[in-house]
Amino acid sequence: MRNVTIKEVAQAAGVSTATISRVLNKSGYVSEDVRHRVLETVRQLNYRPNAVARNLKRERTHCVGLILPDMRNPYFMRLAREVQALLSVRNYHILYTDSGADAARERSAINFMLENRIEALVIAGMGKNADKLREVQDRGVPLILIDRRVNNVESDIIIEDNRGAAERAVKLLVDKGHRKIGILCGPAGISTADERREGVQAALERAGLSPADMFWYSGDFSRSSGREAARQMHRLLEPPTAVFSANNEMTFGLYLGLKEMGQPLDFWEVASYGELEFAPLFANRLAYVRQNPEALGRTAAELVLERIGGADRGIGLLEQIVLTPDIVCM
Amino acid sequence: MRNVTIKEVAQAAGVSTATISRVLNKSGYVSEDVRHRVLETVRQLNYRPNAVARNLKRERTHCVGLILPDMRNPYFMRLAREVQALLSVRNYHILYTDSGADAARERSAINFMLENRIEALVIAGMGKNADKLREVQDRGVPLILIDRRVNNVESDIIIEDNRGAAERAVKLLVDKGHRKIGILCGPAGISTADERREGVQAALERAGLSPADMFWYSGDFSRSSGREAARQMHRLLEPPTAVFSANNEMTFGLYLGLKEMGQPLDFWEVASYGELEFAPLFANRLAYVRQNPEALGRTAAELVLERIGGADRGIGLLEQIVLTPDIVCM
DNA sequence: TTGTAGGCGTTATCAA
């Protein structure tokens, strides 16, 4: 059973292709009689319209691009799932790519999506492709930054109050009396990492503590960098009594590191930006910033629909939506 | 900057569209002179070919469909990532859908992919859409079942030895002297669940134990069903001393349930089909079947390329690849 | 109520 074209269906049903199209798209008049005959033929030949051709003709694809740094991070996947769920209700589909936190791959993903004429792009970017993202906008494709800012790109954006939440998280540690804190930062250039670092600084300053007294570790948001940080901190003559970790994966790595070194998991008081879903099982000295990736995803999806919906695309009415996560102590 | 067409580029460069196409596709002869002029114009106009049109003309899309039941389950995402990584090297892209473990959504995803003329479909199916999957094959689209069988579908398939691994896992419990075991099964109809249940039966029989003496719980592979199972087992007059759980999420739920009930996490000796990446942090009475989703994904991707590559599509040379996972005791 | 025909943006065949 090869794929059948609309022409063949038309021939078999003894009508014109226009009629087939009208029946299938419920557009224009067509007699009940003919309608049934067409539908029956369609069924018999198992006709399935070629979306590629339709997209070319209609100049719309009903596809939305989604680019995220890591498929394996539950935070992003919870976000992605929500985007997909909402868009699929409106019959939009997702072209999804995992950039692997690699700017070059991100770039080529954007190119691919552009060539495939996605109708909107949602991206948690690596911050290195501002030019590409501006190109997306220039081509009239609504761009929605999510989770992360990108320098030199003016766009709709949905993020968290990273700075504020990080500040509150560190304040929590300070209030408990900790004076020597390990700070696990994310990679410079990623806005979430930068803003969380600012938040940390702010908290320290307000508490009258000197940043120089802290142990700063520059990680890359990966599990292994958290693990490495744990090792290094543990080796110090005067190890910190508490740790702030800038994302969920590094926090996980931190605990893995402790375990490997044979230390108890409550060796440090920990404040984590981002949740470990399994933390309730073992953590008793952990506070975390509870993010809401579903809310981010949902908001993004709604914004996509609004932008695609074709409201006026004037400039200056860009949305900047900032969600405020709360902090949970275990 | 609206999207520019090949015609406009041709006009601007003072050549025909054919020449532009030849330059861009490096097909056919074109003088160095003209080539440079064309490339320069392309750059200036920021021309980006329309893949939709190209796909229509070439009758291939370079897209492969991937349908999995749950984006949030790390097992599937590790698999997905590997598929994507390998295919993207060969310039194939992925149309990815999360079926949400819902047969109807799975069905409509398949339809969408069919209309978009994917060149192959990789699916961990819900087992209810055999007819659809056969349609996929009938249309000449290579079908690769992954992780799960589907009744009444003959196809390339890449799975694990679910039965054998489950049997070994339960044997482990029996060998440790457990005589009353809680068995958390997955939903009937999903081949992995069914085969794992068979493995359990086999292990019990060989050990001369009566299945009737065990506590059977029929879950749905979800976290919450594991949690519920924990509650029910705990309520029994004579609770089991060990538990076998048929997948990672239910195992997680099991531990969450214990925690909620204020029980220690080593309350039961546990054997889990599937890994909990965070288990090292707290589990001391856990054995698990270590699956290898990356291997599944890699194998699937290679098979896709082979099938697309257009080797003869005779019948009877279907691949059935069975991976044998090992069992890890913590 | 239905049919004809042009065109969406490419690629590829054939001439020139």
Add this chain to the structure above:
DNA sequence: TTGATAACGCCTACAA
């Protein structure tokens, strides 16, 4: 070495 031109499969004025 290049240029017309006919598809690819569908939709949609415009006619009838």
